[in-house]
C-alpha cells in the first residue's frame with residue numbers, strides 16, 4: 231500500500247497516445263513517518279493558524295524544489311524530517327492542517343503535526359499566537375488514528391501498521407525560547423532552571439506514554455540544540471557576551487538534555503515493545519573543518535533586526551547558502567538539516583543506541 235512508486239505519465243500525441251509509465255518502485259523501510267515538534271520541522275501547519283510564527287513568504291523555500299511558493303518551512307529548502315522521509319523511501323510528509331478532511335483520511339505514509347513556536351508545555355509559544363503544543367499535536371494524531379482504524383478495518387492490522395511506523399519528535403527549544411527565557415512568562419519566577427528541566431521531562435514522559443497508548447512503538451526523540459549560540463539569542467543578550475555563545479543558556483538547556491536519555495531508557499523498559507532512539511542536536515559539530523561551513527553566526531537572509539529573527543519578506547539572501555549555518559536568526563539552512571539527517575539516518579554519530587535505518591528495520 232505505502233510504497234514509493236513515483237510514476238509519471240507521459241502523453242505523446244501524434245495520432246496515438248503513448249502512455250509511458252515510469253515507475254521506480256523500491257519499498258519504503260517503514261510504512262509511515264509521523265512528525266511532531268516545532269519550527270525545525272513544521273512544513274506548513276502554522277500557515278493555517280493565527281500566529282506571527284509564520285513564514286509563508288519568500289525568501290523562505292528559495293531552495294525547496296517541490297513547491298513554487300514558500301511552503302511554510304522555516305528554512306531555505308528541506309527540513310530534517312523531509313530528508314528522513316526521503317531516505318526512508320517515503321513521500322514528503324504533509325502538514326496536517328494543510329490537508330482536506332478527505333486527504334487526511336487517505337494518507338497512510340505519515341502526517342506532520344509540527345508547529346513553529348510550539349513546545350512540550352501547553353502555554354509555550356502563546357506569545358507568538360495560536361500554535362500547536364505537543365498535546366494538541368497528539369490530539370490531531372488521535373483523529374488521524376481514528377481515520378486509520380476505519381481504513382485498516384481490523385485492530386491487529388492497525389496495530390501492526392502503527393508498530394512499524396516511525397514517530398519522530400523534535401521539541402523543547404520553544405519551552406526555553408518562547409517560555410522560560412521570556413519575561414512575559416511566569417515559569418522563570420516559579421521554577422529554578424533544574425526544576426523547569428524536570429517539569430519538561432515529566433511532561434514529555436506523559437505525552438510519550440499517551441502516544442504509546444495510541445499505538446506508537448518506534449520513537450526517535452531529539453534533544454534541544456545549543457540555544458545560546460542562536461544569533462537571535464546572542465544579539466538579544468545584554469550586555470553583549472564575551473564568548474561567541476551565551477553559555478548560561480547552553481548550561482540551562484544541558485539540564486534538560488542530560489535527563490532526556492535516561493528518561494527514554496526508563497520509558498523503553500516500562501512500555502512493552504517500545505523502542506526509543508535518542509537524537510543529539512546539542513553536540514553537533516558545525517566546525518568548518520568537518521563540514522565546509524563557515525562558522526559565522528550571521529544569518530543568510532536579511533532580518534529586520536536579528537532579535538526578531540525571521541527573514542524580511544522578499545529580502546535578498548546570502549549567495550552561497552550551502553556554506554552558512556543559519557538561514558534566519560533562529561533556524562538552520564537546508565544543508566545543515568541534510569548533514570544532521572545523514573548523521574542520524576545510517577550513521578551512529580548523532581543517534582543512539584541505533585539509527586533511523588536500524589529502527590525502521592527492527593522487527
Ligand SMILES: *[C@@H]1O[C@H](CO)[C@@H](O)[C@H](O)[C@H]1NC(C)=O
Pocket residue numbers: 317575576
Ligand atoms: C546513508 O543513506 C543515504 C541516504 O539514503 C545514502 O545516500 C548513503 O549512501 C547511505 N550511506 C551508507 C553508508 O549506507
Ligand SMILES: *[C@@H]1O[C@H](CO)[C@@H](O)[C@H](O)[C@H]1NC(C)=O
Pocket residue numbers: 368369372373376440
Ligand atoms: C482520542 O479520541 C477519543 C475519542 O475518539 C477520546 O476518547 C480520547 O480521549 C482521545 N485521546 C487523546 C489522547 O486525545
Ligand SMILES: *[C@@H]1O[C@H](CO)[C@@H](O)[C@H](O)[C@H]1NC(C)=O
Pocket residue numbers: 353416417420
Ligand atoms: C503561570 O502561567 C500559566 C500560563 O499562563 C498559568 O496557567 C499558571 O496558572 C501561572 N502560574 C502562576 C503560579 O501564576
Ligand SMILES: *[C@@H]1O[C@H](CO)[C@@H](O)[C@H](O)[C@H]1NC(C)=O
Pocket residue numbers: 513514515517519520
Ligand atoms: C568537533 O570537532 C572538533 C575539531 O574537529 C573536535 O575536537 C571535537 O571533539 C568535535 N566534537 C564532537 C562533539 O564531535
Ligand SMILES: *[C@@H]1O[C@H](CO)[C@@H](O)[C@H](O)[C@H]1NC(C)=O
Pocket residue numbers: 534535536537538
Ligand atoms: C528589534 O525589533 C524589536 C521589535 O520590533 C524591538 O523591540 C527591538 O528593540 C529591536 N532591537 C534592536 C536592537 O533594534
Ligand SMILES: *[C@@H]1O[C@H](CO)[C@@H](O)[C@H](O)[C@H]1NC(C)=O
Pocket residue numbers: 543544
Ligand atoms: C513580495 O513580492 C510579492 C511578489 O512580487 C508581492 O506580491 C508581495 O506583496 C511582496 N511582499 C512584500 C511584503 O513586499
